[in-house]
Amino acid sequence: MTRYFLRRLLISVPTLIAIGIIIFGVLALAPGDPMGEFATNPAITAEVRENIRRSLGLDQPIQVRYVKWALAFVRGDMGYSFTSRAPVSQLIIERLPATLWVVGLGYVFAIILAIPLGTISALKRHTTFDRVATVFAFLWFSLPPFFTGLLFILIFSVRLDWFPFIYNSTLDVKDWSSFVAQVKQSIMPIAVLGLYQAAMLMRFVRSSILEQLNQSYVRTAYAKGLSQFSVVRRHVLRNALIPVVTLVALDIPAVFAGALVTEQVFRVPGIGALLIESIYRSDTPVVMAITFIYAILIVVFNLIADLLYGWLDPRVRYES
Numbered sequence: 203m204t205r206y207f208l209r210r211l212l213i214s215v216p217t218l219i220a221i222g223i224i225i226f227g228v229l230a231l232a233p234g235d236p237m238g239e240f241a242t243n244p245a246i247t248a249e250v251r252e253n254i255r256r257s258l259g260l261d262q263p264i265q266v267r268y269v270k271w272a273l274a275f276v277r278g279d280m281g282y283s284f285t286s287r288a289p290v291s292q293l294i295i296e297r298l299p300a301t302l303w304v305v306g307l308g309y310v311f312a313i314i315l316a317i318p319l320g321t322i323s324a325l326k327r328h329t330t331f332d333r334v335a336t337v338f339a340f341l342w343f344s345l346p347p348f349f350t351g352l353l354f355i356l357i358f359s360v361r362l363d364w365f366p367f368i369y370n371s372t373l374d375v376k377d378w379s380s381f382v383a384q385v386k387q388s389i390m391p392i393a394v395l396g397l398y399q400a401a402m403l404m405r406f407v408r409s410s411i412l413e414q415l416n417q418s419y420v421r422t423a424y425a426k427g428l429s430q431f432s433v434v435r436r437h438v439l440r441n442a443l444i445p446v447v448t449l450v451a452l453d454i455p456a457v458f459a460g461a462l463v464t465e466q467v468f469r470v471p472g473i474g475a476l477l478i479e480s481i482y483r484s485d486t487p488v489v490m491a492i493t494f495i496y497a498i499l500i501v502v503f504n505l506i507a508d509l510l511y512g513w514l515d516p517r518v519r520y521e522s
Contacts, residue, residue, distance in 0.1 A: 210508070214501045219272075221497045226268045229486050271490065281487040283480075290491045293476060300371065301472035304388055304465070308395030309453065315400040317446075320407025321434065327412065335404065342401035347394055351467035354390045365390050371471040391468040399453065406449055410442040417441075451507035455499030 262270075274281060280290035323335040342350070359367035366387045375381050414420065415438065423433045465474040473492060480488035 207505070207509070210505050214505070218494075218498060218501060222272060222494055223268065225493050225497070226271065226490060227264065229490055230264045230267070271487075275491075275494070280491040283488050284485045285480075285483050290487050293488060294473065294491065294495075297471060297473050297476045300369075300470055301465075301474065304369075304391045304470050304472060305395060305474075307388070308392045308464075309399060311392060311396035312399035312403055313450065315396065316403035317407055317443075319400070320404040321411055321439070323404070324408045324411035324415065325430070325434070335408075339401040339404050342397045343405075345398075347398050347463045348467055350398070351391070351394045351464060354394060355467075358390060367468070369468050369470045391464050391470055394467075395464045403446065403449065406446050407442065410445050411438055414438045414442045447507050447510050451503040451510075452500065454503050455496055 271281065278291070280294075282289055283293060286293070319335055323332045326332050355367040358364045364386075367390075369387050369391065370383075373380060373384055373387070375384050411434075420433060420438060423437055424430075428436075462474040462478060464470070465472045466478065469475075477489065477492050479485075480492075
């Protein structure tokens with residue numbers, strides 16, 4: 203297992219280098235100019251704009267800029283924002299709590315909802331519960347998050363006035379009342395994101411468990427006198443969750459990048475909102491940092507998923 207882990211790490215390094223080159227090249231060649239905001243300002247002359255461009259290193263060749271960026275990133279320096287002139291790491295850290303609170307809880311809610319519903323739906327195949335759960339899954343997975351977000355706002359904010367429809371980023375949780383206010387303004391974005399993810403995960407769990415229920419080891423376990431709960435918990439789930447672990451491992455890095463649509467609909471000041479704003483402003487350092495960290499997280503969580511296979515299924519061997 204140690205050799206497998208080290209081999210995967212060695213493969214990950216050139217993979218991340220190639221991803222970094224591609225992302226940096228695409229952003230450098232994309233239309234848009236970081237100095238565009240200054241072009242309409244008569245107080246900033248062309249000479250001043252050129253000096254600003256030189257101070258930001260935009261006058262250097264693309265390969266030189268990439269090498270400098272890569273070396274700085276390895277040292278933990280993500281550079282400075284072109285528009286706010288603040289460190290990129292500071293901007294990300296400021297937005298990260300909102301993303302982890304809303305998007306992170308949304309994914310946790312999806313996992314907690316999907317696994318038991320998918321399991322029960324598989325065990326009660328073709329029953330009323332299975333049909334209702336299937337309709338729920340197809341309905342929520344078919345509806346885009348921006349539509350369900352607006353629907354939630356119309357029903358629970360405009361009509362019923364239960365929850366605020368705009369996320370208050372200035373709310374400071376100090377006492378019980380402020381905590382309740384924080385929970386109330388987070389319920390709708392968490393529900394929209396969580397139900398969408400739960401619908402997809404539930405179908406994967408259901409199909410994976412149905413595949414395992416027909417295996418010979420399940421019939422053997424029943425023949426030994428084990429109860430259905432013991433068979434499902436100790437045998438079926440461990441094998442059925444292997445493809446689900448892969449799916450979750452690919453989804454978890456999205457917690458960092460944020461739910462772009464959901465954050466925009468509810469005005470959540472998270473990483474996704476920061477990424478959209480930076481793309482509009484051609485703020486390359488911020489866009490580059492967020493996308494590359496997202497790529498690192500995908501590689502890391504893929505490796506974690508591979509290692510979890512051995513724990514879920516002892517038959518898995520790390521020989522290649």
